[in-house]
Amino acid sequence: MAKKLLVTGASGFVGRELCKHLVSTGYEVIGVTRSDRADLPPGAILHRCNLEKDFLGDSLLRDVDCIVHLAGQAHGKGGEDHQELDHFRQVNVDVTLRLAKAALDSGVRRFVFVSSIGVHGAITDGRPISEQAPFNPESPYAVSKMEAELALIRLFEEEGESELTIVRPPLVYGDQAPGNFGKLLKLARMGIPLPLGRCSNRRNIISLSQLAAFMAVCIDHPAAGNETFVVAEESPVSTSDMVRALRAGMRRSAGLFPVPQWLMSSLLKFVGKRGMYIQLFCDLEIDGSKARKKLGWVPKSGSIEQLEEIGKRYADSLD
Known part of the structure; x- marks a missing residue:
């Protein structure tokens, strides 16, 4: 039986490609999106839901093996009021925690949270960013992603046996x-x-197809559980x-x-x-050696x- 996966933000730039990749490799994919007219790849099941207002019920999460959480408020989207830290927190922190708690309550095996390399800052000076680099967010968006990461880590350490995987990509082309x-x-x-x-x-940047392929590894690889990865193409x-x-x-x-x-x-x-x-x-610059050593993933x-x-x-x- 194919594993059932749930992808939020499924109609977005990354979400569509991820759903396409997962369906092509045999997963049963539920794509969560605000629009009931979203252009999902054939084979993906569309579920319309506004995560800021609606709750994903137990029936939808039943037998879901993994949730990939892509939905969120991106930098520069919406009006000026959407660029304030409080708004980013409402969408990128509060909604994420509510979804993660639902995943824990339903016994979802793994929760993959897509964060941003921006949690480490916007500039490097001869020392590439690794997972151990200190947090240094420079925008409200990056601050909200950092806060979501920290809150998720506390939540998964305190409750249940579900696993948390955090992915921090750079610019996706x-x-x-x-x-x-x-x-x-x-x-x-x-x-x-x-x-x-x-x-x-x-x-260091990463192509859309490469990011989708890496997230597919994070869904299934035993060594990806309870780990954080910065990911990028090598050159x-x-x-x-x-x-x-x-x-x-x-x-x-x-x-x-x-x-x-x-x-x-x-x-x-x-x-x-x-x-x-x-x-x-x-x-x-980004040091993606952990993904290569721990997961065997070579972009x-x-x-x-x-x-x-x-x-x-x-x-x-x-x-």
């Missing part, structure tokens, strides 16, 4: 990606010259590498011109865009090639 990668993709398509010619930062890339690859796929020239980094830092900070400077020019290489393919598909879809 792929077709139709939202957030910063989606903005970068559109910017690359515009073809305007960009002041990234001297940008040589080092950032870091720079922002300029990403733009070059995307534009190569779009059959465009790189269009990058050199500007001293100190000047870009001063200009962006002067206009109140310090966050943009960090995202475009600063390092965020596929070839970020540049995958970015080129994304650029090609994006350009073709607009032609």
